[in-house]
Amino acid sequence: MMKKQVYIKKSNDEVELFSFEKLRQSLLNTGACLEVVETIVSKIQLEVYDGISSNDIYKKAFALLKKHNRISASRYSLKRAIFDLGPTGFPFERLISALLKEKGFNTKVSVILDGECVTHEIDVLAEKDGNVYAIECKFHSDAKGSSNVRVPLYINSRFLDVQKQWNTNSKNKTHLKQGWLVTNTRFTKDAIDYGKCIGLTLLSWDYPKNNGLKANIDSLALYPVTALTTLTKKEKHQLIDKNIVLIKELANATKTMKSIGISDLRIRRILNEVEKLCL
Template identity: 45%
Template sequence: MADTVFFVTKASGKQEAFDLGKLQHSLKRAGAPPSAMPEIEEAVQKMLYPGISTREIYRKAFSLLRKASPHMAARYKLKKAIMELGPSGFPFEKYVGKLLDFEGYDTQVGKIVQGHCVPHEIDVIALKDEQHFMIECKYHSEQNRKCDVKIPLYIHARFLDVEKMWQQRPGHDHKFHQGWIVTNTRFTDAAIQYGNCAGLRLISWNYPRKESLKKRIDRSGLHPLTCLTTLTKKEKQQLLDQGLVLCRELHRDLNQLRSVGVSEARLKKVEQEVRLLCEPESPIL
């Protein structure tokens, strides 16, 4: 087995050699108990076959990790949990707003802003010191969806219209204005090239390397409630419909769980996962 190289199929359809190091890194990143890792690694390696999908590998690792430690499994499924902030995409906008709040920005979500030519509905407006940002969130429920160059082209045009109006406000002539695009998947190379050239700030799941969406979530510890393994899909959607997006919001008020029908018998189990998930953890490198 050690000498056999298996090629796995990614969500994009591309194939690459199975890398045990990537699996180990993702398990460590989730905080998997060291005692559970050898069993998970061995089980995954035994199930490998040519062309196996990364989704199938993920499901196996997640299932085993969930048995060993539910709240660690919740951390492991972070990327999938972000994709469950749908179907409208508005919960993703709220989630991005919460991340920026944590980073010290003053934010507004879902505001209508008058541009120089026409009004625009802006996903997130963020202020910090002498900086003013217009942020558009591009949510996808499938990993293989990418933001191509048409997205920054369109957002840049909208930003220029809004910026022209902002600059006419008293005290705004000296402020720094910028348009951002935040997506939970990826940008094409052309989209990144245009965005950088036009002065837009692009943030995707893994770009830029030190300020990606994934890195920001790791630093903040703000896990979406869709991470939780002890809630049903229906219960999560009901909580999202109530305007909640963070595990921390449930940690502060367990009555939110009761309001969606979580029984007292299950409440303790859910509360334990929420509490462990919200506890401060060691920095992830």
């Protein structure tokens, strides 16, 4: 079939030429087999039209993939699943804390620290090899949100205030080395350039290239409960309210699942999906 050219509307309202090859690759990255992927891409080709939103294309692809392979569908939904962690940013902070623990850091979430001028609440405080890192998590509940240069400017000023107090306090046996800024969407070019210039570590959905949030979550299988296809939206948020954010936490949460009305049969199905996703 000859590929048709289609211009789509992105979440930030920009219009661009849709890449069927990017769709194909994103579906292959979920672990779906080539035959299934080609079937989905062929169906999408017949249904897309100029002006269709990227969100509508995602919904079509997700529904088709879910019919063939629920595990692949869960992986494919990761970006939306992180948006669904809201409306507060705390579950996202828990996710970032867990990611850093997997990388050998000791972490604490929501820590109040004195600065030289004022006190600050640090989203995640991480320590490794005697060095401490103050991490600010900028959570957005939709894809239109991005972090411009004003955000790292503000975060760096807070970090410097805390760093000066921390490193001059003789009671601290560690060194507050660096500030980090993490977001689930993207940074503008100015934000990235400023971060590089001042030594502020930046982590977004796809930055740094091949080592962004998506790549790290996939490699560590740190999927949020909102990615599961075997849970309803209501159940996902009931679990988050009970401080269960990661799917791997469900392995020891049978009582909690029962307490929100999930049957034994569905619990087995949920845990089966969890096991396959965590492989």
